[in-house]
Amino acid sequence: MSDENVADHERIDFSKISFLVVEPNKLMGQMVRDVLMMLDAQYIDRARNFETAVGILRLGRIDVVITEWALSDDHTGHTGMDIVHWIRNDPASPNRMMPIVMMTANSEEEYVCRARDCGVSEFVAKPYTVNGFYTRLAAAIARPRQFVRVGEYFGPDRRRRRLPDYEGPERRAPTEAWSLTG
Amino acid sequence: MARKEKPVFTPPPQELRRKAVNFKKGFGLKLMPDEQRRLEEVVEKATDAFTKDVAERLRRLRAALDDVASGNDRADLAMRAIRSLSLDIKGMGGMFKYPLLTAFAKSLNDFTKDMGLPGPRQLDIIAAQIDALYVVMARRITGDGGPTERELLAALKQATARYKRS
Numbered sequence: 001m002s003d004e005n006v007a008d009h010e011r012i013d014f015s016k017i018s019f020l021v022v023e024p025n026k027l028m029g030q031m032v033r034d035v036l037m038m039l040d041a042q043y044i045d046r047a048r049n050f051e052t053a054v055g056i057l058r059l060g061r062i063d064v065v066i067t068e069w070a071l072s073d074d075h076t077g078h079t080g081m082d083i084v085h086w087i088r089n090d091p092a093s094p095n096r097m098m099p100i101v102m103m104t105a106n107s108e109e110e111y112v113c114r115a116r117d118c119g120v121s122e123f124v125a126k127p128y129t130v131n132g133f134y135t136r137l138a139a140a141i142a143r144p145r146q147f148v149r150v151g152e153y154f155g156p157d158r159r160r161r162r163l164p165d166y167e168g169p170e171r172r173a174p175t176e177a178w179s180l181t182g
Numbered sequence: 183m184a185r186k187e188k189p190v191f192t193p194p195p196q197e198l199r200r201k202a203v204n205f206k207k208g209f210g211l212k213l214m215p216d217e218q219r220r221l222e223e224v225v226e227k228a229t230d231a232f233t234k235d236v237a238e239r240l241r242r243l244r245a246a247l248d249d250v251a252s253g254n255d256r257a258d259l260a261m262r263a264i265r266s267l268s269l270d271i272k273g274m275g276g277m278f279k280y281p282l283l284t285a286f287a288k289s290l291n292d293f294t295k296d297m298g299l300p301g302p303r304q305l306d307i308i309a310a311q312i313d314a315l316y317v318v319m320a321r322r323i324t325g326d327g328g329p330t331e332r333e334l335l336a337a338l339k340q341a342t343a344r345y346k347r348s
Contacts, residue, residue: 007211008210009205009210010203010204010205010210010211011203011204011205011206011207011208011209011210012202012203012208012209012210012211013202013203013204013207013208014202014208014209015208016201016202017198017201017202025270025273025274026235027228027231027232027235027274028270028273028274030228030231031224031225031228031277034224034227034228035221035224035225038220038221038224039209039221040208063198063201063202064198070266070269097192097195099198104273105269105270105272105273105291106269126272126273126274126276126277127272127273127274127275127276127277127278127281127284128277129277130218130221130222130224130225131213131218131221134209134213134218134221135212138209138211138212139211141198141199141202141203142199142203142211143211144194144195144196144198144199145194146191146192146193146194147191147192147194147195148189148190148191148192149189149190149192150187150188150189150190151187157191
């Protein structure tokens, strides 16, 4: 069977995966939870701010994080980016290569680039379609990318395309230091 | 010339794949039409909750605008609330077939994003954008609306471009 055929037959058993949904908007958080439950997810934890999210992550049970960027309920000024940074870089992080899906209405290119450079696995712009959300979630779970450490960056390889015939210079450059205030 | 740091690569983590990806149970990497329909029903079922949620956010937007207009000591916080509420509405509208709501909320969010306390003209524009959000919900304008709504959106875009930095 070719790789393509294998991919066509692969399935994701969501009942085996533990999720953390970080979303201060109650309705949107509930929606993600309902969609995950429809996919047969059995363990879904929820948080509305950085502190609660990190508290849950420290327990080491979470496999996949789905986080909003803007944590309006977080009076410490933390954002979803701080959660990404904590997972990818903090010595206390239980799994620095955990899939992270960022969902946000901050959908402009500038934000997509900042999220990518912080180490998110997939980015979902709100408002989203369930199909768009599912495609990115499935990719984060079933198609993990290699990780790379370069300069201050640690996260999924940001180069998504492979160009086998490319003979030009290596364009990868150390990233700028990421600041906690984003 | 500064020496480039060599990247260190780690192979893709496979633990989660081993745990959850198989050939028998679960959902394929692409959703089948009936699976997609079932997921879309989840969103549709939340439409009533969405309209109630937006109504409450619009009420809070108006209250925040009153605080900003009165120049009281809550004005800074109220501007933050306007930015946050408009971002929330921007992210929700299109999911529930209200893309025009998303467009007006984006306009409001873009306008107030880097703004300090607004002057009288800017307050008028913020008020007009909040009014537009109300109209979309009151008339239940799903889709992109008609020519009137598109003209209003274009007029607001012009006004926001003109007064954003004044």
